[in-house]
Amino acid sequence: MFDGLKEKLDRFRSDVEESADADTEADSEAEAEVDAESEADAEADTDTVEPAAAAADETADESDDESDGPGRLQRAKAFATGKVVLEEEDLEDPLWNLEMALLESDVEMGVAEAILDQIRSNLIGETKSQMASTGDLVEDALRDALLDVISVGQFDFEERIAEADKPVTIVFTGVNGVGKTTTIAKMAKYLEERGYSSVLANGDTYRAGANEQIREHADALGKRLIAHEQGGDPAAVIYDGVEYAEANDVDVVLGDTAGRLHTSSDLMAQLEKIDRVVAPDLTLFVDEAVAGQDAVERAKQFNDAAEIDGAVLTKADADSQGGAAISVAYVTGKPVLFLGTGQGYDDLDRFDPEELVDDLVG
Numbered sequence: 001m002f003d004g005l006k007e008k009l010d011r012f013r014s015d016v017e018e019s020a021d022a023d024t025e026a027d028s029e030a031e032a033e034v035d036a037e038s039e040a041d042a043e044a045d046t047d048t049v050e051p052a053a054a055a056a057d058e059t060a061d062e063s064d065d066e067s068d069g070p071g072r073l074q075r076a077k078a079f080a081t082g083k084v085v086l087e088e089e090d091l092e093d094p095l096w097n098l099e100m101a102l103l104e105s106d107v108e109m110g111v112a113e114a115i116l117d118q119i120r121s122n123l124i125g126e127t128k129s130q131m132a133s134t135g136d137l138v139e140d141a142l143r144d145a146l147l148d149v150i151s152v153g154q155f156d157f158e159e160r161i162a163e164a165d166k167p168v169t170i171v172f173t174g175v176n177g178v179g180k181t182t183t184i185a186k187m188a189k190y191l192e193e194r195g196y197s198s199v200l201a202n203g204d205t206y207r208a209g210a211n212e213q214i215r216e217h218a219d220a221l222g223k224r225l226i227a228h229e230q231g232g233d234p235a236a237v238i239y240d241g242v243e244y245a246e247a248n249d250v251d252v253v254l255g256d257t258a259g260r261l262h263t264s265s266d267l268m269a270q271l272e273k274i275d276r277v278v279a280p281d282l283t284l285f286v287d288e289a290v291a292g293q294d295a296v297e298r299a300k301q302f303n304d305a306a307e308i309d310g311a312v313l314t315k316a317d318a319d320s321q322g323g324a325a326i327s328v329a330y331v332t333g334k335p336v337l338f339l340g341t342g343q344g345y346d347d348l349d350r351f352d353p354e355e356l357v358d359d360l361v362g
């Protein structure tokens, strides 16, 4: 998962190391020069001269140093005390390469910029002791920057379910073919393992064969399915699911919806009606991690049209880029809550930003 992105992040670390180490060598030579010059000056000063001439000499020395740039002197001094200052010029090329790498990985442009800004402000002027390598500094800066964008809006899903009045109604939205129905089945299993019963309600009354598809999952998992005829009212199906749950002490209603395009005003009217009729506790947007920027754009559009509470990204097992996983929360302000990591019912992982960042950067 996200292997391509991991490699690119790793390359950024070695880029900065190379760039900073090249400067460190130059600084070490500069420091030797500074030392040699001060020794020579000290000798000359003791041998000679009038105080006024010595003051003039000092001024000349300072302007010599400034001609090399104040940063160079600061770095030479820092080097002498076993510390090195990272400067903008050390990061210029590596940051440019990182930006390209993030965009190639389908990270949304605004998200890539936020990551770069954060890294820049974390690293520039940063000193490293001999104990902390440049690589460690870069790793920390990357970790902070990624965590900032990935963990936007996170909340504890299980706590939310535990605390909500039962039945809890969760509606799943998203375009078709991305793995919505499979995700609902996985969620039923996930909840069961945590002690919650669930009923499935097929609000996808649009697509021929949708009832059969979800029924297969319901049968395989031993779950009750509420379904109406094709062409029926999706809000009515989910409403029946809620009634069934109330009558039978079922904890969670998992409502599927038709996966028509987000540009369809029909679909949005349908979601609005579901909102009015059953007031879902959570609306989860489902899309494929592998769809990259397209998934990010759809998440934004769905959220604009019918507010979502969080996202599930499926097929993360087949995604080496990671762009959607990194971008969706920052762009929508709503958290990624789960990753689909395979076709089996157990392949639904709680999205843990820290774990993901450790995996990407560690």
Ligand SMILES: Nc1nc2c(ncn2[C@@H]2O[C@H](COP(=O)(O)OP(=O)(O)OP(=O)(O)O)[C@@H](O)[C@H]2O)c(=O)[nH]1
Pocket (backbone or CB within 6 Å): 175, 176, 177, 178, 179, 180, 181, 182, 183, 204, 207, 210, 258, 259, 313, 314, 315, 316, 317, 318, 339, 340, 341, 342, 343, 347
């Ligand atoms: N590798 C992998 N495949 C997945 C994952 N989630 C779903 N799939 C597969 O994706 C395909 C489509 O999944 P569905 O659940 O039918 O998609 P859907 O969004 O419900 O499609 P519609 O019902 O047409 O809207 C199926 O073959 C699933 O097995 C996942 O996390 N990883």
